[in-house]
Structure formats: structure tokens, C-alpha cells
Amino acid sequence: GKHKNPIVWYLHFMQGYWSWRRLVGLMVIFNLAEFCLHIPEKNLVLFWVIPSIASSLQLFFFGTFLPHREPEGGYPSAHRAKTFALPTLLSFLACYHFGYHEEHHEYPRVPWWRLPKVHHARLQNAL
Incomplete structure (x- = not known):
């Protein structure tokens, strides 16, 4: 939330x-x-x-910027992250399923290749 400009955010990201x-x-x-x-x-x-x-750039955009940028209504979870679910192959190519970012924060011990299954299980439980 500190850096709103993606370029400044990326430079801060790279400093780490x-x-x-x-x-x-x-x-x-x-x-x-x-x-x-x-x-x-x-x-x-x-x-x-x-x-x-x-x-x-790929890690920043798909793994940090998209999931952690603040939405208009505020962050949906305490992790200040949101999921943007892509089709499985695109999700893999984008950044090893890092689009399933809420799941990544909620279940940090789940390996990246299982994040889509965790996401779909959470959707099933929500219904």
C-alpha cells in the first residue's frame, strides 16, 4: 500500500x-x-x-503487484492479498500459480503446484 505507482513499487521490490x-x-x-x-x-x-x-518483471507483476495492489474497496483479507484465478496452464506460465495468492498466504506450506486445487476446494466449500 505504500507505493501506488507500479514503477516505484518495482524499484522498491528490486531493492529487496x-x-x-x-x-x-x-x-x-x-x-x-x-x-x-x-x-x-x-x-x-x-x-x-x-x-x-x-x-x-514477471515475478513482480504476477507475484507481487497484481495480488497485493490495494483494491478500491480495501483489502479483502488480513494478508492484503487477493487471488486472480487464471486457467491452469496460464496460471502456471504466468508465475507458477502465484495468482492463487490468498491461498498462498492462508496455506504457506502448500507447494505451488497444489495452489489451484486448494483454490477450487475453497470455492466448493464456499458454495
Whole structure:
């Protein structure tokens, strides 16, 4: 709820994952891979750097922003999270069923692949 702007929220999200030490460490690994292992820079960028950035955007959007942004009427649960159920395959591709976010918070020991079943069981019990 503190950050309403998605870009500011994403930058705050990334601050929790990154430090100067980690960034320098990745730069060292990148250069060792390029110069010692002779991996072309283009390959490192295409198959390591870009996927890393894309996955951070995916995790942020589907795993943090969508489930935790404050709805107009306020948060529906104490976890300040809501579920956005997608068809199972899309839910998996979006971010390992992280759209089932209420279930993720209510049952934190349930593995990600069982979250759709927990969601459907909760719907059945609600009827």
C-alpha cells in the first residue's frame, strides 16, 4: 500500500533483492564467463541477463503487484492479498500459480503446484 505507482513499487521490490555486493559479484561472474570460458558476450546477454530481468518483471507483476495492489474497496483479507484465478496452464506460465495468492498466504506450506486445487476446494466449500 505504500507505493501506488507500479514503477516505484518495482524499484522498491528490486531493492529487496539487490545489493552492490551482489551486483559486483554478478559482474565478476559475467566477465569470468566471457574471458575465461570464452562465452560470447551476446550469448551471456541473450541467455542470462535478459531472462533475469524478464523474470524479475514477471515475478513482480504476477507475484507481487497484481495480488497485493490495494483494491478500491480495501483489502479483502488480513494478508492484503487477493487471488486472480487464471486457467491452469496460464496460471502456471504466468508465475507458477502465484495468482492463487490468498491461498498462498492462508496455506504457506502448500507447494505451488497444489495452489489451484486448494483454490477450487475453497470455492466448493464456499458454495
